[in-house]
Amino acid sequence: MLPGNIAVINAQAPLSEVMQYNSQLRSVTGGQGSYTMELSHYDPVPGNVQQQLIAAAAKAKQGDSE
Numbered sequence: 001m002l003p004g005n006i007a008v009i010n011a012q013a014p015l016s017e018v019m020q021y022n023s024q025l026r027s028v029t030g031g032q033g034s035y036t037m038e039l040s041h042y043d044p045v046p047g048n049v050q051q052q053l054i055a056a057a058a059k060a061k062q063g064d065s066e
Contacts, residue, residue: 012040016049 018037025033
């Protein structure tokens with residue numbers, strides 16, 4: 001813990017998991033929390049997520065052709 005009750009946390013998380021992080025952080029910190037992000041690396045997408053992405057892309061493509 002840094003002076004003034006400041007904590008620094010370094011972590012890695014999939015981008016899809018941190019899309020709502022800002023609102024969640026502000027909620028639990030009474031609007032005082034902040035964060036930064038930077039790209040660390042790319043990883044292969046797990047098989048179940050691949051299938052979800054393929055299905056969503058097929059649905060979007062089908063909607064575009066109508």
